[in-house]
Amino acid sequence: MEQRRKERIDRGIKVRTDGLYAVMSWRELSYLTMPRMVLIVGLLILPFVMPSMYWQRVISIVCIYALLAVSFDLLAHFVGLVSLGGALFIGVGGYLSAIMNTSFGFPPLLAIPIATIAGAGICTLLLLPCLPLRGVYFAIVSLMYPLAMRRVIEALDILGGTDGIMGIDSFPNRWIEQYFVILMVLLFLFGVRRLVNLDLGLVLRAVKDNDQAVRASGMSITFYKAVAVFISSAMGCLGGACIVHIYMWSGMSLFALDFSILPIAATVIGGAGTLVGPVLGCLILVPVSELLREFGTLRIVFYSLILVGFIVFRSEGIMVYGQRKYHQIERWVKV
Amino acid sequence: MSDQPILEVKEVTKTFGGILALNRVSFHVNEGEILGIIGPNGSGKTTLINCITAFIKMTSGKVLFRGKDISGKPAHKIADMGVTRTFQIMRPYYSLPAYKNLVIPLYSPRAKRTGGWRGGGKLGDRNTVGIDILEEIGFERDSFVPYKMASTLPTGYLKRLELARCLALKPEIILCDEVFSGLSMSEIASMVPLIERLQMDGIALVMIEHRLRELFRVARRIMVLNFGEKLIEGIPEEVMADEKVKEAYFGSAEEIEEDMSHA
Ligand SMILES: Nc1ncnc2c1ncn2[C@@H]1O[C@H](COP(=O)(O)OP(=O)(O)OP(=O)(O)O)[C@@H](O)[C@H]1O
Ligand SMILES: [Mg+2]
Numbered sequence: 001m002e003q004r005r006k007e008r009i010d011r012g013i014k015v016r017t018d019g020l021y022a023v024m025s026w027r028e029l030s031y032l033t034m035p036r037m038v039l040i041v042g043l044l045i046l047p048f049v050m051p052s053m054y055w056q057r058v059i060s061i062v063c064i065y066a067l068l069a070v071s072f073d074l075l076a077h078f079v080g081l082v083s084l085g086g087a088l089f090i091g092v093g094g095y096l097s098a099i100m101n102t103s104f105g106f107p108p109l110l111a112i113p114i115a116t117i118a119g120a121g122i123c124t125l126l127l128l129p130c131l132p133l134r135g136v137y138f139a140i141v142s143l144m145y146p147l148a149m150r151r152v153i154e155a156l157d158i159l160g161g162t163d164g165i166m167g168i169d170s171f172p173n174r175w176i177e178q179y180f181v182i183l184m185v186l187l188f189l190f191g192v193r194r195l196v197n198l199d200l201g202l203v204l205r206a207v208k209d210n211d212q213a214v215r216a217s218g219m220s221i222t223f224y225k226a227v228a229v230f231i232s233s234a235m236g237c238l239g240g241a242c243i244v245h246i247y248m249w250s251g252m253s254l255f256a257l258d259f260s261i262l263p264i265a266a267t268v269i270g271g272a273g274t275l276v277g278p279v280l281g282c283l284i285l286v287p288v289s290e291l292l293r294e295f296g297t298l299r300i301v302f303y304s305l306i307l308v309g310f311i312v313f314r315s316e317g318i319m320v321y322g323q324r325k326y327h328q329i330e331r332w333v334k335v
Numbered sequence: 336m337s338d339q340p341i342l343e344v345k346e347v348t349k350t351f352g353g354i355l356a357l358n359r360v361s362f363h364v365n366e367g368e369i370l371g372i373i374g375p376n377g378s379g380k381t382t383l384i385n386c387i388t389a390f391i392k393m394t395s396g397k398v399l400f401r402g403k404d405i406s407g408k409p410a411h412k413i414a415d416m417g418v419t420r421t422f423q424i425m426r427p428y429y430s431l432p433a434y435k436n437l438v439i440p441l442y443s444p445r446a447k448r449t450g451g452w453r454g455g456g457k458l459g460d461r462n463t464v465g466i467d468i469l470e471e472i473g474f475e476r477d478s479f480v481p482y483k484m485a486s487t488l489p490t491g492y493l494k495r496l497e498l499a500r501c502l503a504l505k506p507e508i509i510l511c512d513e514v515f516s517g518l519s520m521s522e523i524a525s526m527v528p529l530i531e532r533l534q535m536d537g538i539a540l541v542m543i544e545h546r547l548r549e550l551f552r553v554a555r556r557i558m559v560l561n562f563g564e565k566l567i568e569g570i571p572e573e574v575m576a577d578e579k580v581k582e583a584y585f586g587s588a589e590e591i592e593e594d595m596s597h598a
Contacts, residue, residue, distance in 0.1 A: 199438050200442070202435065202438050202439060202442070205430075209430060210429075214411075215410040215411045216501075217414060217440035217443050217503070218419075218443040218444065219411055220411045
């Protein structure tokens, strides 16, 4: 019987020198920019393709989860901190923006940036004590805060207690809402991708790979972890701040663990460490979970099955798989 | 400030659980001097460097850098003052090319302050500065070597990369943990002039070595550690003639004599 094996050949066009593409023709240019364009244009026309109120809401939620997923991917795969803090970031950002809006009268488009920066500061301070530690402490602590917050709000009846804060202003209109969140996702996605290739990003990756050598280089690993946590939590807080203006309500469900877990599932599905992958993961997972809404809490079984399936069968994720298919020609050859 | 030592180690003690790894070790390093530290395996040499640079916390004792107490400061602050170290088990960033390894130390506050390699001016592009440093330390500039992934580099280059990381910080003193071990004779032969040049540039060095003959070519003062205790300190000939030292090296006494006869 003849033996066959799969041969993989890099496409010739990928001429790359240190961050600079040597581009020769339109064909090559489009080859290189096509995937990015598909993503950007695809996201931008989504609100037109799905103009119903219901689906526009879903798109906004997808974007918020996408922010969380990119934030998770940045921390986990470029800094080495496994964060379960999605719920914390959403909650802190959400409540802050709600307070800015209802108590101080700031309009949403002013309250959101303030809540983003201030919220990131608060989250970073909250997580600071466990940054010098290695291992699972960061994951545990980032998971405990949102659980604790819910109890604190309930027990002390602060921040609107179990009823939450009502009467929050919405975005000026739903198109602004849509495009604001979509542009934020694109901004942070490409911003973070840029960041991890800057010298600062190299330092962050070094903290993950080899923290002792970073210390020996005269740099505080705690400081650089804090920088990364600040950037990540800013993304989460931004998402939270948007949510309260979308739902015009801020409540304890902002600290729900879905915000911590779904981004992780989306990252695994989309391709860990690719940053774009997690966004794709959200684009798939969030709408599917919406379609399954009538199953209520049974949906968690569905996430679990998907997650286990992906981890067992194709742990590399959609994006890694797709990149390989795009950049390489595969064919079967006789041995 | 003439005869103040650059580094003074006073009665440093370290215990791991019940084990006494370092027992009241004291020594000093003068400005621009190369001090050799030798001792059998497990005698506490690496632990001593770890204590000085705060990679582990010493149980008791004091370390003075130019008369200033630095014990109790965190590791990155000590490196920031210019007290740098190499690792016995090399710690490059394996997933990065050799020259990109240096972007990280060049990003440090100290490198920013000292304003780039070869003094003065604003720090240029870190990649270029990194390649310059690699050239200084013996990576062939026009070859592929500086651009190769650290994970594919042979030991000799990884040892150089360890030194390069220190040099990127413009160090005052480098504590070298066995930079010669694992190298071939010819590789060491090419490292020795490099060490000598560092000394001429005014950098003090502490060199932990098992390769005595090569060490004695560069270090004129040697300290011997055994079971965490300082046995003796002096010029190489004097130290190697000492009975306690011969005894410490035990079965390898002949080896030492052989080494000495070559020296
Ligand atoms: N982290 C640690 N925990 C417990 N014991 C340790 C630790 N590090 C070192 N030791 C012990 O301290 C002693 C000194 O070890 P050290 O690594 O300093 O020796 P060394 O002189 O550098 O040896 P070598 O020449 O083999 O590198 C050894 O007995 C070792 O087992
Ligand atoms: Mg050692």
